[in-house]
Amino acid sequence: METLLELVDVRDPRGGGGRRKHVFKEILAIAILAKLSGAQTFNEMEEFGKCRRDWLGTFLSLPHGIPSHDTFNRAIRSIPAEEFEACFRAWAEAMRSQAAESGAGEPRRIVAVDGKALRRAGCAGKAPIIVGAWDERTGIALGQEQVQEKSNEITAVPRLLAGIDIRDAVVTMDAMGCQKASAGLIRSRGGDYMLALKGNQGLAHEEMRAFMEDAVANTPERLAFHETLDKGHGRLETRRCWQSADLDWFSDRSLWPGLHSVCMVESERSTGAVTTIERRLFLSSMKPDAPKAMETVRGHWGIENRLHHKLDVQLGEDLSRARVGNAPRNLALIRRAVLNVLGRDAQRRGLRRCQKIAAWDPAYLEAMISGHD
Numbered sequence: 001m002e003t004l005l006e007l008v009d010v011r012d013p014r015g016g017g018g019r020r021k022h023v024f025k026e027i028l029a030i031a032i033l034a035k036l037s038g039a040q041t042f043n044e045m046e047e048f049g050k051c052r053r054d055w056l057g058t059f060l061s062l063p064h065g066i067p068s069h070d071t072f073n074r075a076i077r078s079i080p081a082e083e084f085e086a087c088f089r090a091w092a093e094a095m096r097s098q099a100a101e102s103g104a105g106e107p108r109r110i111v112a113v114d115g116k117a118l119r120r121a122g123c124a125g126k127a128p129i130i131v132g133a134w135d136e137r138t139g140i141a142l143g144q145e146q147v148q149e150k151s152n153e154i155t156a157v158p159r160l161l162a163g164i165d166i167r168d169a170v171v172t173m174d175a176m177g178c179q180k181a182s183a184g185l186i187r188s189r190g191g192d193y194m195l196a197l198k199g200n201q202g203l204a205h206e207e208m209r210a211f212m213e214d215a216v217a218n219t220p221e222r223l224a225f226h227e228t229l230d231k232g233h234g235r236l237e238t239r240r241c242w243q244s245a246d247l248d249w250f251s252d253r254s255l256w257p258g259l260h261s262v263c264m265v266e267s268e269r270s271t272g273a274v275t276t277i278e279r280r281l282f283l284s285s286m287k288p289d290a291p292k293a294m295e296t297v298r299g300h301w302g303i304e305n306r307l308h309h310k311l312d313v314q315l316g317e318d319l320s321r322a323r324v325g326n327a328p329r330n331l332a333l334i335r336r337a338v339l340n341v342l343g344r345d346a347q348r349r350g351l352r353r354c355q356k357i358a359a360w361d362p363a364y365l366e367a368m369i370s371g372h373d
Helices: 002-007 024-036 042-051 069-078 081-103 153-162 180-188 203-218 290-300 302-313 327-349 351-360 362-370
Strands: 110-117 129-135 140-146 170-173 192-197 224-232 235-244 261-271 274-284
Touching: 002 024, 002 081, 002 362, 024 042, 024 069, 024 327, 024 362, 042 069, 069 327, 081 140, 081 327, 110 153, 110 290, 110 302, 129 153, 129 302, 129 327, 140 153, 140 327, 153 180, 170 290, 180 192, 192 203, 192 290, 203 235, 203 261, 203 274, 224 290, 235 290, 261 290, 274 290, 290 302, 302 327, 327 351, 327 362, 351 362
Parallel strands: 110 170, 170 192
Antiparallel strands: 110 129, 129 140, 192 274, 224 235, 235 261, 261 274
16 A cells, blocks of 8 residues: 555644644545545545445554544645645656556657636635646546636646656647747657647737648648548548648747647538538647647547546536535545546446445455556
8 A cells, every 4th residue: 555655645734733633644545545435525435434444454553443524524625735736746657657668669648738627616606727637648647736816727737737747748738728938848848749729829820820721722732631530420520630830931939939830630520411610720849740740639638538527427526515725626636546546447347337346345446556457
């Protein structure tokens, strides 16, 4: 259980005074094990602890038995969030590195960055927003930052990127992350970027759109190009990618560190007699390679389909009403830890089945924590 204890190696915020019945790190360890076993509430964390009291006692001291649900509540909302996130980043990076060892020679890894609202955790209609980083190759959540009050994702992204290893990775972000400062930070930390360019960039977006649409219509031979075709569920989808390194005309080029190409991806979807076409623009520090560019753009959406969807549908993140102190932020991190631990086996069995097995079989839970299938 050494890896679990590394994840909860945070300072006890309770100070030196008062009566402290339980070891703080042990409270957090039980909470995470309970979440891995399907617990949704603080009451269920307590019930898990009582049911697994003898097993927990083989590696925890439990000086006063199992904490109450109120103790779990107080502990999780008082965890120093920045320290907990730093522990998580180190733990997740070690997990990613270990998983990546078996993938030597695979395509360059993609780190997708995106924001997600904790819909029922807010007050006065304002839901906290968590900006997270996710490794597309291994399916591991790398870290998170909460958007500060009276701020937005633009300020959270640099804090997140500064704390994770993005060397030799391609960082992908939606339009909110398409900022010159973020591009510079990514390049300074040894990564490349693929940033969605939309209307929030004003004139730059209009100029790029006009340039790429004109080039596609009149001089397509000067562009890198790739096309794919997918069929299924009564739908036909054709994806096309054009990429150009001709940026000498772009007046703001020098303001975007490392900018090497602009990319336009077109999705044409036909369902029955209905056909829709969507075009998206991207700024990239990578030289033109249309197949890789399309793979990178598609890889970004894994953070929605393979992370955010599971957090909401299978781990109930959008239903959580924890609102006090750091509870929303810390519980969000614990859920990401659950996905990291169970993720590989969940691809075979399904996440809920893995959680049930973890609840039934301590040996399985121990193996998952240790990184063994």
